[in-house]
Amino acid sequence: MAALTKINRAGAQTRKDKRLGLLLMLPVIIVIFGVMGYPFLNAIWLSFTDKVVGGEANFTGWDNYIALIHDDIYWLSLKNTIIYTVGCIAAKLLLGLLLAVLLNKSIKGKTFFRTALLIPWAIPGMVAATTWRWMYDSTYGIINSLLISTGLTTTGIPWLSDTHLTLFSTMIVNVWRGIPFFMFSILGALQTLDKQQFEAACVDGAGSFKQFWYITLPAISSVIGITTLLSTIWTFNDFENVWLITGGGPVYSSSTIPTYTYVKAFTENNLSGAISVAVSVIPILIILIIIYARANKKSS
Amino acid sequence: MKKIGKTLKSACVLGLSGALLVCSVGCSSSSESSGGEKTGKKQLVFWDKSEYVTAYNDMMKEKVDEFAEKYDVDVDYVIVNSGDLEQKLAAAIESGNQPDIIMGDNTSVAEYIASDQLAEVSDVLADIDLKEEAKPYAVFNDTEYLVPLSLTAPGMFARQDVWEEHGLEAPKTWEELKEQAKIINDPDNGFYALGLPLGESGGGDAETFIRTIILDYGGEVVNAEGEVTVNSPEVLEAFKFIASLYEEGLVPPDATTWDDSGNNSAYTAGTVGVVFNSGSLMGTLKDEYPEIWDNTAIFDYPAAEEGGQSYTLGGANVFGIFKTGDNTETAKEFISYFFSDTDFYNEMVEAIGGMWQPVINGYDDTEFWQDPDNAVWLTAASNLTLTTAPAPTTDTAAQGFSNHLCTKALQNIVVNGMDPQEALDGLEADLNELYQ
Incomplete structure (x- = not known):
């Protein structure tokens, strides 16, 4: 029983560490997404529009x-x-x-x-x-x-x-x-x-x-x-x-x-x-x- | 102990997240502080074209500083290489940081009319005494969007020493030029008669030349009603004539990839006998290649037949004001201020050395413009025709020119051996697609 409790605690600790790791990485993830991810996704979206420089982007599908x-x-x-x-x-x-x-x-x-x-x-x-x-x-x-x-x-x-x-x-x-x-x-x-x-x-x-x-x-x-x-x-x-x-x-x-x-x-x-x-x-x-x-x- | 560890971890996370937040807030607050809202001072961002003659940018900076001081305006004067202007503007517009004023060639600036970026400038133009030949460069889609700063008429630069050596006179017709070209052509010794660029990556020298010949031969790319009329016997004849210059080896083979600097380089290297160029080449020759300039004559443009109509197509440098910018009114005030000192304006145009011709009345009889070397440019400017003529000056017409469609059609004939009529059919289809 004591051993089981120990294992459960260790598991909970590992999950906590993982969560902390993710939390610590969050600022970097946000920066990377802002600098690279968003422009990349935006570019893909624009390729499905009729965008010209300075103009509105209207969805045109696969045109x-x-x-x-x-x-x-x-x-x-x-x-x-x-x-x-x-x-x-x-x-x-x-x-x-x-x-x-x-x-x-x-x-x-x-x-x-x-x-x-x-x-x-x-x-x-x-x-x-x-x-x-x-x-x-x-x-x-x-x-x-x-x-x-x-x-x-x-x-x-x-x-x-x-x-x-x-x-x-x-x-x-x-x-x-x-x-x-x-x-x-x-x-x-x-x-x-x-x-x-x-x-x-x-x-x-x-x-x-x-x-x-x-x-x-x-x-x-x-x-x-x-x-x-x-x-x-x-x-x-x-x-x-x-x-x-x-x-x-x-x-x-x-x-x-x-x-x-x-x-x-x-x-x-x-x-x-x-x-x-x-x-x-x-x-x-x-x-x-x-x-x-x-x-x-x-x-x- | 565990609690302390937990608290420390949480503090770490909060600290890092806080740092990120502070950084982003810091970024935005610093941009705010650089704006005019807090100080109450007016702002102006002016992107100017980097000119071959540095005197222009120096003098414009002087005027900008004067305006800034007199009207208590923070002016950000940025000189942009003309080759980079389009890319930089595209990025600036898309990020919402477009300048308030730009200065560039008329076809490039006009491209922003289609996307509804430029402000109407009739109020500014009302106070400027524009020459008749400059007025068409202000209008697009029947509205005044551009403020002409200078005309940039091209000239026919010819190696006078070579012409004299062969006892030749200035040609009166294009066919005569071709016959003379055959006489002076000497490719075995690295000398070609004609330096005519045919690359599609240039700024428009090739397209301008082709459209000049088309008009001279009585053809039209797009007529005055805005209808595509390029597929005609006259244009076919013009195409065959231009193609023959390349096919008969009168032009250096590499000219098919030349951009607008290709003909300049060839002429200054002494490897071609004739080029069609703006006055910028004259400035280069005078400063850096005086021996070639001494042996250069500026011939009048030939016509299709003797006594026939000879067109000189050319552009202008223009100001455009972004209505999407924050300081449209200040931008208009600056342009009005700039043109209010007409003596300064004339001094600036003269300092550029003939490659720019004035757009305002009253300065044609100065000592500078009476000099025969410079007078020839003034004459050319007085007969200047829009590069898209006779089509209505619309953003579509400007796009048709910028896409270099005529150049591409000619390339197909010269490089790919395409039948001229087939190339013309393709050009007509491309233009129809654009005009639809």
Whole structure:
């Protein structure tokens, strides 16, 4: 009987502690809801209205989403966003991994290379995009000038005017800027690896590739996973780079979801339409965030 | 002991919740104290466009301070980059913190008429001696909503040295310009004859140029009765002509993604022979590229045929007053005060160096405007036509211009190889949707 009373008391105490914990968290929950939750829910509501800047929001049901289904530019922008994200992430991961492995070796001038390779990440995005735009210019851009002077091409490549090239041109800049993030994240992970494992593997006759494949890669996989997921979310939402280099053009050939959202909101003054474009990709981002949260939990 | 622990826990919770409450109350009370209610002093929030020539913002600040002191008003004068104005205004309007006055280009400011944000300004305009050519820029939906501050007529900048080198005269027709362009075009050496932007992300240079050619060729995008009349043989001919300039390689290929700075950059880099631009380019050339300015001539706009009507489409800088703001009357008082000192106004316009043309009568014969370099802008301004002409100046017309629908149609022809008639059909459908 006494034992039962003890258990009941312990249970009551646990419930009290939980209640206290919740109560202590309440201020933070209120702040987070006010800063993020309310605007998010409001945005979803507005996507079901005919809201324009400064105007009343009248409920229009699924009209905005139905319009999106029939909007060719929306589908083109979504396709471009997926190509942009997958292409950039693959390139950044491969090149970042390669450079991290190289910089982890005892090479001459390692500090210099590490510093130099950080520069693209440190440069403000606007400066980088504007500079690349100048470099891509078909008339006075340095890239075409170098290609022609070295005999690689006879005429300039239309980096910014050929609809088959414009998205690729913006991807190059994103990859250039994003490699340092991958490189330094992976390099950090590489430096925590125990050298004895490699020595033991060497004694057992494992070559460089096998050491990399069976020891290095599994050991750094969680860091690669989190870095890739974070960068995927950032790349998916990248507006500045595309907008400043091509403006999403010509004829929407490099339009992505963020640039199309901007065009709808500020060029067409269609706020609810713009929000519906942004809201339509939230499921994709939620999936990525869930994967990230799980990977983070696993790694910790 | 248990009681003490319980009391401490409760105190902790109350303390944290209290801190949050204090914080929120603190936030609201501080904003109240910054408002005018407590002190009884009038308030004015003025968002001004950041101008290429800094003299403008300096002088406007001087006038604002003078007004603030004389009328005992707290004025918050904010200079906003023109590229950011729309986004910042959208956020301000949605949060209910819109300024009382904004200054920007007429099509951008007019966008807020549709959402019933701007106040009628007939009472302010009644005291301003506006020039005839400036009056249309005040009216929208048959009501005066905007106060013109300056006209911004464009000019045809041409490399005189190149024209002289080939023994060419200023072209009188668009076809003649094209023939001359073929002569001076030298892409192998990085020089293109024409710097005509065709990107949809710009502020409207491309759309203005296309609509100029349409009018010159006798076409109309929307007629004076507000009917969509773009699908006509005249507009088709204009489209074919403009497209041919790109298709025949007379324009740099990247121009299809240029915004409004693209043509400026190309001209200052010496890689194009002709651009159509406002006087802002003249200021840049004079200050930073004097060798190019010395070799530049401002040609008259050509016409579709010799002796035919030649239009110069352009805009204006205007004030808009938010009726949804708290200080509409103070805003009107400021604008009236600003225009009451006409000598100061003229001094300001002249300080900007020709890229702005005056909207009030009485200053055309000053030494500054008699200078041939500047007189050309005054002449252009006197023939200035609204970019949406001949359509009635409505918010729909402004939206049609801001959406760059003509530019997108032309892009489809030039970039995607679309048949001009098909592009025109698409443009007509887009305009009909907008006007419905």
